[in-house]
Amino acid sequence: MYTVSPRAGDLFYVRMLLLNVRGPTSFEALQTVDGVVHPSAKAACMALGLLQRDDHWRRCLAEAVQSRMPRALRHLLAVILIWGEPEDGSDLWCSFAEDLSEDLRFHHRDLSTEEITDLALRELQSMLISMGGRSLPEYGLPAASVTPQDGPMQFDTVEQALITEARLPMLTDEQKAVYESVTQNLVDGTSGLHFLDAPAGTGKTFLLEVLLAFVRSRGEVALAVAASGIAATLLPGGQTAHSTFKIPIRAIRSSKDVCAVGAQSKQAAVFRTVRLIVWDEISMTNRKDLEAVDRCLRDVRKQDVPFGGVVFVCAGDFRQLLPVVVHGTRANSVMACVSRSPLWKFFRRHRLTRNIRLLSSSDSATYLRYTELLKQIGSGTIEQDAEEKVSLPAEIIISAEAPLNDLINFVYPSFEASVERDGYFASRAILAPYNDSVDAINETCLGMFPGSLREYRSIDSVADEDAATHFPPELLNQLDAPNFPIHLLRLKVGMPVVLLRNINPPRLCNGTRLIILAMGENVLRCKIAAGQFTEDEILLPRIPLIPSNADLPVSFKRLQFPVKPSFCLTIHKSQGQSLDTVGIDLSVGCFTHGQLYTALSRAKNAANVRVRIPGTRTRNVVFPEVLTED
Numbered sequence: 001m002y003t004v005s006p007r008a009g010d011l012f013y014v015r016m017l018l019l020n021v022r023g024p025t026s027f028e029a030l031q032t033v034d035g036v037v038h039p040s041a042k043a044a045c046m047a048l049g050l051l052q053r054d055d056h057w058r059r060c061l062a063e064a065v066q067s068r069m070p071r072a073l074r075h076l077l078a079v080i081l082i083w084g085e086p087e088d089g090s091d092l093w094c095s096f097a098e099d100l101s102e103d104l105r106f107h108h109r110d111l112s113t114e115e116i117t118d119l120a121l122r123e124l125q126s127m128l129i130s131m132g133g134r135s136l137p138e139y140g141l142p143a144a145s146v147t148p149q150d151g152p153m154q155f156d157t158v159e160q161a162l163i164t165e166a167r168l169p170m171l172t173d174e175q176k177a178v179y180e181s182v183t184q185n186l187v188d189g190t191s192g193l194h195f196l197d198a199p200a201g202t203g204k205t206f207l208l209e210v211l212l213a214f215v216r217s218r219g220e221v222a223l224a225v226a227a228s229g230i231a232a233t234l235l236p237g238g239q240t241a242h243s244t245f246k247i248p249i250r251a252i253r254s255s256k257d258v259c260a261v262g263a264q265s266k267q268a269a270v271f272r273t274v275r276l277i278v279w280d281e282i283s284m285t286n287r288k289d290l291e292a293v294d295r296c297l298r299d300v301r302k303q304d305v306p307f308g309g310v311v312f313v314c315a316g317d318f319r320q321l322l323p324v325v326v327h328g329t330r331a332n333s334v335m336a337c338v339s340r341s342p343l344w345k346f347f348r349r350h351r352l353t354r355n356i357r358l359l360s361s362s363d364s365a366t367y368l369r370y371t372e373l374l375k376q377i378g379s380g381t382i383e384q385d386a387e388e389k390v391s392l393p394a395e396i397i398i399s400a401e402a403p404l405n406d407l408i409n410f411v412y413p414s415f416e417a418s419v420e421r422d423g424y425f426a427s428r429a430i431l432a433p434y435n436d437s438v439d440a441i442n443e444t445c446l447g448m449f450p451g452s453l454r455e456y457r458s459i460d461s462v463a464d465e466d467a468a469t470h471f472p473p474e475l476l477n478q479l480d481a482p483n484f485p486i487h488l489l490r491l492k493v494g495m496p497v498v499l500l501r502n503i504n505p506p507r508l509c510n511g512t513r514l515i516i517l518a519m520g521e522n523v524l525r526c527k528i529a530a531g532q533f534t535e536d537e538i539l540l541p542r543i544p545l546i547p548s549n550a551d552l553p554v555s556f557k558r559l560q561f562p563v564k565p566s567f568c569l570t571i572h573k574s575q576g577q578s579l580d581t582v583g584i585d586l587s588v589g590c591f592t593h594g595q596l597y598t599a600l601s602r603a604k605n606a607a608n609v610r611v612r613i614p615g616t617r618t619r620n621v622v623f624p625e626v627l628t629e630d
């Protein structure tokens with residue numbers, strides 16, 4: 001079919017209809033949607049949802065109002081302002097001000113209308129701040145009377161002291177040695193850089209929480225960051241390292257990258273007073289990011305010593321996945337590790353080796369065997385053949401010759417609605433190394449999941465109108481990128497999905513698992529499935545997204561819900577997530593360092609793991625050079 005430029009007017013829309021309407025016998029039939037004959041091809045395209053309507057955001061909010069959740073509605077407006085960049089934010093505010101403050105009117109009956117409006121604006125402003133947005137007037141909305149401060153989360157000193165007191169006597173000898181070494185620096189006012197080498201289950205989070213509480217109980221500032229949003233949710237007050245330090249997000253990093261923290265900014269003021277920085281999942285962090293933070297802290301704190309003299313504790317496990325280097329070689333991946341940074345020699349290394357989960361397990365013999373297996377797989381000391389293949393215990397293997405449903409039924413014995421079903425998805429998942437297998441497994445699970453299916457087609461467009469003739473919408477629809485929503489999103493109520501963007505970390509980050517509660521035309525009502533914000537309900541709009549994949553032939557924008565089905569996740573996405581039941585599909589084996597170890601170590605017990613492999617052996621990739629140097 002010939003391509004047509006969007007500048008060709010109706011012809012462009014007729015072509016679009018021809019591609020999407022089945023078996024039309026006349027122009028009238030072509031322009032008929034749900035029994036209504038539309039006056040133009042463009043109007044019919046609108047009605048079919050093939051074009052973004054001018055009033056998209058207004059429709060989205062109008063639909064969300066029906067849920068009668070004013071706080072979620074304010075959150076939705078904040079998401080729209082930041083991600084949607086609507087042309088007229090003020091119009092949206094004016095049209096929905098009443099609905100946006102309904103709960104505040106109810107709870108504060110003594111306040112005047114102006115005071116209620118101001119309260120709603122203040123709440124909206126703090127949401128914008130926590131989501132990394134700008135001030136209300138910059139979006140065309142009225143300013144709130146008080147601008148909420150963008151600073152570190154405040155902690156109750158008494159509560160923090162109670163945490164420290166309760167946990168101190170519980171620390172194991174290994175944990176206590178680290179605690180004493182770090183608190184020595186904090187009490188003496190000396191600087192100190194510590195690296196906690198902690199395999200899964202050895203009480204790393206427990207220990208980091210005590211250290212954070214120690215500083216916060218003294219009324220001092222302790223920052224908790226992690227390489228990924230999901231790992232950040234595990235630490236009290238945790239944020240991603242990127243958002244805390246304003247590290248530039250680049251596909252190709254440079255040694256000259258600087259954090260976007262102005263000397264006069266509030267963030268700089270926090271960095272000048274901070275006593276302790278805790279950085280989790282450091283093994284996934286690119287060394288250039290750590291080096292940018294080092295330069296930033298030296299600069300802001302006016303001390304030319306590593307990290308400006310702050311006490312710094314990072315924790316990680318180099319047996320797990322390494323930083324992702326797009327199209328990188330093995331050497332590129334290894335060189336991207338923080339352990340290859342010139343700063344690494346300043347870090348004092350501590351090891352946690354005792355698996356505390358094991359101690360509390362009822363069947364410690366089985367647990368011990370599984371922990372030993374994990375250790376050997378992670379370190380690459382397990383016996384392997386010339387193809388790097390290793391044997392796994394027969395009891396955890398499901399044959400790849402058997403139907404995929406065997407693995408699905410092990411992880412999800414039933415998809416039928418029950419009181420416990422939602423909790424189900426918090427604690428179980430299928431994992432696979434490649435996106436293609438993940439998509440195929442999700443599709444099979446979706447077919448088995450009860451309920452009626454709703455399809456959401458994205459609206460795709462190129463930024464450059466001149467390129468539009470060469471890249472018609474049906475071609476853009478076929479483009480796909482990692483961590484990017486697909487054109488045809490198929491959903492059912494009650495199913496699990498994973499969020500693909502850091503919308504509001506740590507509550508809603510790239511990797512947060514959600515359950516779909518209701519599906520509207522422009523809004524999804526979901527609840528958070530796992531982690532400290534479990535059960536929180538949110539309203540999610542379609543947002544315009546631009547893929548960061550430089551390999552795509554054209555730069556384009558996709559308006560779609562930022563989610564993907566999550567019955568199955570990639571092993572990369574599962575890092576940092578704790579699961580009770582895990583099914584790993586290795587019909588196509590692992591391809592990079594730490595994948596097998598990361599997948600197997602998501603579960604705490606061999607009885608709850610099944611691995612689908614051809615035969616009895618599967619590939620285990622380990623880069624020993626990363627493990628010797630860390």
Ligand SMILES: Nc1ncnc2c1ncn2[C@@H]1O[C@H](COP(=O)(O)OP(=O)(O)OP(=O)(O)O)[C@@H](O)[C@H]1O
Nearest residue numbers: 170171172198199200201202203204205206356357
């Ligand atoms: N000293 C301790 N006394 C009692 N319980 C502990 C202690 N240390 C850790 N635990 C408990 O052991 C379990 C595992 O600890 P934690 O979650 O801190 O491990 P982790 O190293 O962070 O593991 P993962 O990386 O898998 O999340 C938790 O239930 C934690 O509360």
